[in-house]
Amino acid sequence: MIDELDPIGEWLSGTGPESDIVISTRIRLARNVAGYPFLTRIKEDQRSHLERTLGERIAVAGVADRLIYANLNKTTPLERECLVERHLISKDLASARGERGVALEPRGTLSIMVNEEDHLRIQVLRSGFQPDAAWEQISAVDRRLEERVEYAFSPRFGYLTSCPTNVGTGMRVSMMLHLPALVMTKQIEKVFHAVAKVSLAVRGFYGEGTHALGDFYQISNQVTLGPSEEQILRTIADYVPQIIKFERNVRETLINENRVGLEDRVWRAFGMLERARLITSEETLDYLSAVRMGVNLGLIDRIPISAVNELFLLTQPAHLQQLNGRELDTPERDENRAEYVRRRLASLN
Amino acid sequence: MIDELDPIGEWLSGTGPESDIVISTRIRLARNVAGYPFLTRIKEDQRSHLERTLGERIAVAGVADRLIYANLNKTTPLERECLVERHLISKDLASARGERGVALEPRGTLSIMVNEEDHLRIQVLRSGFQPDAAWEQISAVDRRLEERVEYAFSPRFGYLTSCPTNVGTGMRVSMMLHLPALVMTKQIEKVFHAVAKVSLAVRGFYGEGTHALGDFYQISNQVTLGPSEEQILRTIADYVPQIIKFERNVRETLINENRVGLEDRVWRAFGMLERARLITSEETLDYLSAVRMGVNLGLIDRIPISAVNELFLLTQPAHLQQLNGRELDTPERDENRAEYVRRRLASLN
DSSP: OGGGSOSSOSTTSOOSTTTTTEEEEEEEEEEOBTTSOOTTTOOHHHHHHHHHHHHHHHHHSOOSSSOEEEEGGGSOHHHHHHHHHTTSSOHHHHHOOSSOEEEEOTTSSEEEEESSSSSEEEEEEEESSOHHHHHHHHHHHHHHHHHHSOBOEETTTEEOOSSGGGTBTOEEEEEEEEOHHHHHTTOHHHHHHHHHHTTEEEEETTSOOSSOGGGEEEEEEOOOSSSOHHHHHHHHHHHHHHHHHHHHHHHHHHHHHHHHHHHHHHHHHHHHHHHOSSOOHHHHHHHHHHHHHHHHTTSOOSSOHHHHHHHHHHTSHHHHHHHHTSOOOHHHHHHHHHHHHHHHHHHHO | OGGGSOSSOSTTSOOSTTTTTEEEEEEEEEEOBTTSOOTTTOOHHHHHHHHHHHHHHHHHTTOSSSOEEEEGGGSOHHHHHHHHHTTSSOHHHHHOOSSOEEEEOTTSSEEEEESSSSSEEEEEEEESSOHHHHHHHHHHHHHHHHHHSOBOEETTTEEOOSSGGGTBTOEEEEEEEEOHHHHHTTOHHHHHHHHHHTTEEEEETTSOOSSOGGGEEEEEEOOOSSSOHHHHHHHHHHHHHHHHHHHHHHHHHHHHHHHHHHHHHHHHHHHHHHHOSSOOHHHHHHHHHHHHHHHHTTSOOSSOHHHHHHHHHHTSHHHHHHHHTSOOOHHHHHHHHHHHHHHHHHHHO
16 A cells, blocks of 8 residues: 555655744544444454444545545555554554554545544644644544544543543644754753643654654644643644744854854765665664755755655665565665665765 | 975885785884984084084985985974874974984985984885885995994994983884774784784884774884894794784675675765865874775775875875965864865765
8 A cells, every 4th residue: 555655745745834944743633433432442343343434434525635545454564664654653553453444645644543542543744834734634634524423522521532631622733843953052951841831742753752863853732631722733833933943043053153063064974874884774864864954054955855855764664675675684774774875865966 | 395205105105015904114223423422411512513414424325316305493393293294204303402304215215314312213114014125225224324424333232322222233123004904803902912922012103002093003123132133124024924814814704794894884984084074183094094994805996095095194284284385273174184085085086
């Protein structure tokens, strides 16, 4: 099914607003079907029935121009890992057992997971800073689905979810930010503290703590019960521009005060990517992060930002193996990754 | 006077025997003039007189086809530093005060220091493993000088020198070895222990201890009194080939057992040299060392070994400033060095 999707997808195209710093805007809604137990207590036959009927209903709900549905039991572990790397399904859904599926819009802007933690997890993922467009899109999808699926809803609590932390709106808004200058100048901790005060959470690209791979940080809401969807959205949409400004100011200061030092950092990273013969995915992310900033600041002009974004994705373990058409062990991957990056950069020169 | 010398000189040409591992063979003889006090006790007018008359006698002794003589007080500190970087004069002679000089054969194979620690320090410096050619050359020079200068000589002790550690033959033979594989595999300590047992000494490129800059090590005799010149020469000339063999075996093992790992190391070093915007001379030496091994092992074929050798010399602080025609502070040098290396490598591609 992976080959039915766009090779890179919309969110990594780097075309959205503020995309020098904001990689993507993501909204997800947790929904459950009335009359069925939550997945923690569901019986196998009910689970199968849900997977099948929800798959069918999503398919005809008209939520996107084109939609690909896959029962994940009929996909390979490698395909599922690719979907995780594209942020289209969760790690939990990839590794779970039992009947479960995902419906995907080919550019990856919409994915609807079936039988993840909740019966339905609707996700909209858009390039750059697009809270309103993402919200508009996911609201429409949610309304269309509700026409065909009766949601578990309490007038008092709102949408009912398997885990109480999602009850109410069932909504999580998150923005993926690229903050290399704040990391470089050790000011990222300030963002952590400030964000916590407005009840937002910060995590790394793949959920790590303070040192995020590739200097990518996800800012998301922690509270789902109480504020309305619009209020949750506004909290993030109003706060993130302050972080963007902070990162931009630090980049400008770095350029003004130590342009050569910054160029050195950026170009050394480029040199490593060009020349290494063995490279881990973590190291690749770190160097690509520096290069990404370099391209966005005009310090490197020989490659387009789209190529950098593409490398972020295609050098991840599952995509690398997908490109090779076979499984590779870690040393093989490190060698293969180095070769792939080297050729790609050489082809752009 | 620097511009009267060959730009690189013979010893860095990389053309001598075993020059993948042996950079150079050096012999120096310490000599003093009979009837004059050693320099520790000499009076200023005697010192001046010595400098003048020795300069004149060396000039007419017929010790080389062409010879350039300089009174070092008439050179700039930068010129003297360049001579140190070429290993043509000692650091002590460069920074000393008082009348002192040096006679140089333009390719740097012969240098005769006047009023260093001894009245005369004759040095022959040849590319690669050339103990016999170097010995032949320096013996001839020594004989020619002795025709015009009466040496301080004791039938019992041999040549008399300012410091007792040089008495007897006044001879030090040293070979500069490039041992990156032994350093990489942490086997260099074995060389240290083995060499000490045969009364040879090991030092770094510029006299450092166990971690030598650029993985260059000088092996030299410690004893000057007792054994004859020929015996001293043979001790080194017989021992060094064992170290050469050791280094070659380790390189071969590295290639056979982990070729990609070795290529990775070598090419990353190359990438850093190609792309850095700021680079210290120490870092440059380290990367050039890896690249030198890579070229000698055929892992890198886009640059000749002569270009690598040239970079070793021309990226040193004094040569860099000489190239620029002006003094540069450390940050300027680091930037300038990176630019020079980058352009040089790009010109070879």
